[in-house]
Amino acid sequence: MSVNGNVEFPTRTRPTMREVAALSGTSLKTVSRVMNNEAGVTPALVAKVKQAALTLNYQPNFTASSLRRNDGKTNTIGVLLEDIANPFSAALHRAIEEVARARGVAVFAGSVDEDESREQELAAAFISRRVDGLIIVPAGHDQSYLKIEKQSGTPMVFVDRPPALLDADSVLTANFEGAKAGVEHLINHGHRRIAYLGDLETITTAVDRFSGYKDALDRAGIAFDESIVQMNLRASVDAEHVTSKILASPNPPTAIFASQNLISVGVMQALHRFGLQYSVALVGFDDVPMVELIEPGLTALVQNISGLGKAAAEMLFARIDGTNAATEHRVLDVVLRERGSGEIPGPHEK
Amino acid sequence: MSVNGNVEFPTRTRPTMREVAALSGTSLKTVSRVMNNEAGVTPALVAKVKQAALTLNYQPNFTASSLRRNDGKTNTIGVLLEDIANPFSAALHRAIEEVARARGVAVFAGSVDEDESREQELAAAFISRRVDGLIIVPAGHDQSYLKIEKQSGTPMVFVDRPPALLDADSVLTANFEGAKAGVEHLINHGHRRIAYLGDLETITTAVDRFSGYKDALDRAGIAFDESIVQMNLRASVDAEHVTSKILASPNPPTAIFASQNLISVGVMQALHRFGLQYSVALVGFDDVPMVELIEPGLTALVQNISGLGKAAAEMLFARIDGTNAATEHRVLDVVLRERGSGEIPGPHEK
DNA sequence: CTGAAAGCGCTTACAG
DNA sequence: CTGAAAGCGCTTACAG
Numbered sequence: 001m002s003v004n005g006n007v008e009f010p011t012r013t014r015p016t017m018r019e020v021a022a023l024s025g026t027s028l029k030t031v032s033r034v035m036n037n038e039a040g041v042t043p044a045l046v047a048k049v050k051q052a053a054l055t056l057n058y059q060p061n062f063t064a065s066s067l068r069r070n071d072g073k074t075n076t077i078g079v080l081l082e083d084i085a086n087p088f089s090a091a092l093h094r095a096i097e098e099v100a101r102a103r104g105v106a107v108f109a110g111s112v113d114e115d116e117s118r119e120q121e122l123a124a125a126f127i128s129r130r131v132d133g134l135i136i137v138p139a140g141h142d143q144s145y146l147k148i149e150k151q152s153g154t155p156m157v158f159v160d161r162p163p164a165l166l167d168a169d170s171v172l173t174a175n176f177e178g179a180k181a182g183v184e185h186l187i188n189h190g191h192r193r194i195a196y197l198g199d200l201e202t203i204t205t206a207v208d209r210f211s212g213y214k215d216a217l218d219r220a221g222i223a224f225d226e227s228i229v230q231m232n233l234r235a236s237v238d239a240e241h242v243t244s245k246i247l248a249s250p251n252p253p254t255a256i257f258a259s260q261n262l263i264s265v266g267v268m269q270a271l272h273r274f275g276l277q278y279s280v281a282l283v284g285f286d287d288v289p290m291v292e293l294i295e296p297g298l299t300a301l302v303q304n305i306s307g308l309g310k311a312a313a314e315m316l317f318a319r320i321d322g323t324n325a326a327t328e329h330r331v332l333d334v335v336l337r338e339r340g341s342g343e344i345p346g347p348h349e350k
Numbered sequence: 351m352s353v354n355g356n357v358e359f360p361t362r363t364r365p366t367m368r369e370v371a372a373l374s375g376t377s378l379k380t381v382s383r384v385m386n387n388e389a390g391v392t393p394a395l396v397a398k399v400k401q402a403a404l405t406l407n408y409q410p411n412f413t414a415s416s417l418r419r420n421d422g423k424t425n426t427i428g429v430l431l432e433d434i435a436n437p438f439s440a441a442l443h444r445a446i447e448e449v450a451r452a453r454g455v456a457v458f459a460g461s462v463d464e465d466e467s468r469e470q471e472l473a474a475a476f477i478s479r480r481v482d483g484l485i486i487v488p489a490g491h492d493q494s495y496l497k498i499e500k501q502s503g504t505p506m507v508f509v510d511r512p513p514a515l516l517d518a519d520s521v522l523t524a525n526f527e528g529a530k531a532g533v534e535h536l537i538n539h540g541h542r543r544i545a546y547l548g549d550l551e552t553i554t555t556a557v558d559r560f561s562g563y564k565d566a567l568d569r570a571g572i573a574f575d576e577s578i579v580q581m582n583l584r585a586s587v588d589a590e591h592v593t594s595k596i597l598a599s600p601n602p603p604t605a606i607f608a609s610q611n612l613i614s615v616g617v618m619q620a621l622h623r624f625g626l627q628y629s630v631a632l633v634g635f636d637d638v639p640m641v642e643l644i645e646p647g648l649t650a651l652v653q654n655i656s657g658l659g660k661a662a663a664e665m666l667f668a669r670i671d672g673t674n675a676a677t678e679h680r681v682l683d684v685v686l687r688e689r690g691s692g693e694i695p696g697p698h699e700k
Numbered sequence: 701c702t703g704a705a706a707g708c709g710c711t712t713a714c715a716g
Numbered sequence: 717c718t719g720a721a722a723g724c725g726c727t728t729a730c731a732g
Contacts, residue, residue, distance in 0.1 A: 014502045016725060027703045032727065040701060057498045062478040063413055063424070064725035068708045074413070076458075076479065085444035087437070087639075094435035097461060106458050106475050108426075111447060125456050128412040129426065148407045152364045268643055289437075289639035293618060366709060377719045382711065390717060414709035418724040 015056040024052035035060055066130075077316065078108040078126030080119060080136045082160075085111070087289060088305060089137070092159060095309025096135055103317060105132070114200070116140035127154065133316045137161055141202070143168070155319030159312040161204050162329075169319070171311045171330045175205045175285075178301045178334030179212030182283040183257055185299070185342055187220045190349030191255035191281055195228035195246055197239050197267060198259040206231070209259045209285055228253050239266025247274055254346045255281035261288045264298060268341075281344040283336075291339070299342025301334045308332060365406040374402035385410055416480075427666065428458040428476030430469060430486045432510075435461070437639060438655060439487070442509060445659025446485055453667060455482070464550070466490035477504065483666045487511055491552070493518070505669030509662040511554050512679075519669070521661045521680045525555045525635075528651045528684030529562030532633040533607055535649070535692055537570050540699030541605035541631060545578040545596055547589050547617060548609040556581070559609045559635055578603050589616025597624055604696045605631035611638045614648060618691075631694040633686075641689070649692025651684045658682060 017031045024031070026045060033041050034049040041049075052058075066074045079096055081089035093109055100107050108131060110122040119139045126134060127149055134156040136143075143158075143166040150156060150168060158170040186194050196213050199206035210231065217224055227249070230242045239258065243266060246252060258264040264284030271277040277296060285301045288294070311330055336342075367381045374381070376395060383391050384399040391399075402408075416424045429446055431439035443459055450457050458481060460472040469489045476484060477499055484506040486493075493508075493516040500506060500518065508520040536544050546563050549556035560581065567574055577599070580592045589608065593616060596602060608614040614634030621627040627646060635651045638644070661680055686692075 018725080028726085029703055029728095030701090033702090036727090042701065045702085057502070059499070059502070060478055061480060061725055063480050064417055064708095065727065066708090067414055067417065067710090067725080068727040070728075072708085074479075083444070084447060085437075085440045087435075087440075090435045090437075090440040093459075094433070094461065097434060097459075101460070104475070106479060107460065108456050109443075109447075109459055110451070110457065111444065125454070128410055129424075129456060130411060130413050149409070152407070152409070265640060265643065272643070290615060290644075293615065293622070293644050294640075368709080378710085379712095379719055380717095383718090386711090392717065395718085411709055414724095415711065416724090417709080417726090418711040420712075422724085 015058045016061075017058070020049065020052045020056055020058050023056060024048040072130075073132050073320075074130050075104055076106045076108065076129070076131045077133045077135065078110075078123070078129075078131040080110060080112050080122050080126075080134065080138075082137050082139070083111045083113055084109060088160075088286070091305040092137070092309040092312075095306040096313045099310060099313035099317065105317075112137065112139045114139045114203075120145055123149075132320050133157070135159060135312050135316055136163075138163060140164075155316055157312045157316045157319075159308050167327050169315050169328050169330075171308050171315065171332065173205070173303045173308065174331050174334050175208035176212040176215070178303075178336075179209035179257070179259070179285060180216045181212075181334070181336055182285065182301050182342075183213050183216035184220075185336060186255040186257065186281055186283055186346070187216065187222070189255075189281060189343055190346030191253075192220070192222050192346065192348050193225075193228070193251070193253045193255070194222075195243075195253035195256045196230070196259070197233055197242060197256065197263045198229075198231040199233060199263065201231050206259060213257055227251075233263055233266075236262045236266035236269070239263040240270045241266075243267045243270035244273070247271075247276065247280070253280070255283075255344075258282065258284040260284070261286040261300075264288050264300070268294065268298065277341070278344065281342055281346065283342040285334075287337075296341045296344070297339025299339050300337050302337050303334055304332050365408045366411075367408070370399065370402045370406055370408050373406060374398040422480075423482050423670075424480050425454055426456045426458065426479070426481045427483045427485065428460075428473070428479075428481040430460060430462050430472050430476075430484065430488075432487050432489070433461045433463055434459060438510075438636070441655040442487070442659040442662075445656040446663045449660060449663035449667065455667075462487065462489045464489045464553075470495055473499075482670050483507070485509060485662050485666055486513075488513060490514075505666055507662045507666045507669075509658050517677050519665050519678050521658050521665065521682065523555070523653045523658065524681050524684050525558035526562040526565070528653075528686075529559035529607070529609070529635060530566045531562075531684070531686055532635065532651045532692075533563050533566035534570075535686060536605040536607065536631055536633055536696070537566065537572070539605075539631060539693055539695055541603075541696030542570070542572050542698050543575075543578070543601070543603045543605070543696075544572075545593075545603035545606045546580070546609070547583055547592060547606065547613045548579075548581040549583060549613065551581050556609060563607055577601075583613055583616075586612045586616035586619070589613040590620045591616075593617045593620035594623070597621075597626065597630070603630070605633070605694075608632065608634040610634070611636040611650075614638055614650070618644065618648065627691070628694065631692055631696065633692040635684075637687075646691045646694070647689025649689050650687050652687050653684055654682050 021028045021031045034046050112119045136158050137160045141164045143163040156168050162170050198210050233239050258267050283299050287300050371378045371381045384396050462469045486508050487510045491514045493513040512520050548560050583589050608617050633649050637650050
């Protein structure tokens, strides 16, 4: 007589195929046939079984079926991202979901948070649930712990960052070439004194971008000057402080290269505060959200994030489908989008 | 003799507990005991089993174990989001992950994309994989399809939007009160002609915010004027167009209320283009990314997104743990953050 | 076309 | 303390 929903609708046990069989007066195997739309069951029986399933509210247990099924597939993949909440990870995740959805594959996701042990824990959690494959943005610098799993037949594709001490497929962005092109863009606009603000040196993409910077300077015959270079920046406030310090130094740069979007934001904030946003040039790696609202617009090297996710997912599913080709390493191009901040002329303009 | 990794390391079948038992000269049951760290196994046997497991690279199959286990738990939950890639969904997802991670629970996630059938497909996909619970941001307006599942014992919590035609827990933002407070803020700053730009009328949160707007006008004795009200805006460009049109009209508003962040962006773009960003006041629901870079700063009603996710996850796990309390509906407050755009004085300033 | 038996990889319930 | 048998919900392999 209670009005509480929990009491009115007590928990019932979920019906099984066996119970559907009993109600429909047929066998377990026939119910299985009907549920899987297998041909060769009398229409009359099909109707009876479906009616019984409906009456009992039967819901198939996909997990149980995959245990016995020959292919052993769970139609599930695991995705290890840097941080689910950051825009890069979220866009990657979305692109992967798109491909998985088309195949009826469910997606586990988790944040690695630049933590090596978290990476291993997440991988283990997904493996113990027998995912059909893994897509990984690694944090650690040794993925040999996945060797056994790979040999056991679980395909895996690395995105954004390459695997280390493990032979596996990867899809990366042209970080070296992109950063190099960005710095050359500044040089072509008359700059020779170009500061570099970079991310953690433990992140391979950060190292590659930094190499691109140095290579561009080298080719232009510009000496590397560590007084206007700062790596290991994480938050935008850090970048803001460093930018302020560099701008106030005796021999300030006429241009700045920011190795990722949070750093670009910090640089822009410092430039705005000094009122230098129209005098000091800026090129950044990665777009900044709401970039349209900022003046001058940020000239940025734009990655094809959804392209990375799509390619990774397609490579993974090709492996899951049994492709046994040699390990593949794909690299996606970066596009330089001119919006104003990178076209501010320098003192050496021709 | 091939150097191809795929040939050097052929796919092996994954070892089972039975094989570990055989190698260690013990029984399946004893291996199970060791793997689950059950007390009461001779240290010598434990060592032998662990050695064998290591030799064979045994990896436990959590899915298989949960099939037979009494609690039946898969230590897995499913999360249905609006769109994994949007910042709101991503922040929600992250907060949920945090709680799940602490319990060793893996998280399935998917995008509903404001599509009713997609919502049902995702729910079915997660249910067929026997998740322990569901956290749902619904798109449709009838969740009765989940009634059976709920009765079968799968806990579910709705976030951001309430369930319809289904009695279930929910965690919502104070949309009505928040919008009302935002409009009252504008009124207090001397505005009486306040435009309203809103989201899809099919979204309950959009309707609630609109009601808050109307209620604030009512209480201030301001007549509702549909010529400066526009609902069903989705992209920021749409909001930009409508704002431009309204600003160019004979009797333009002195203030604008934007019902969500994409709309705020469109309004800001239009105001900037007209050079009216310091003359027309603006209050928006939800923060805008990189808001620090915009002048004047956006005065916004800020939701506690991670609070929503955390509360939803905690309520879900309480149910999973067996709590059988009455359905709970929690509402989280919104904070008005003054940053400049909402404090621009209107003609009726006292 | 239909179904009884065996088995997927584990845990449970029970016996020794 | 250890293990043989049964069973979780399904599919496979085979017989009729």
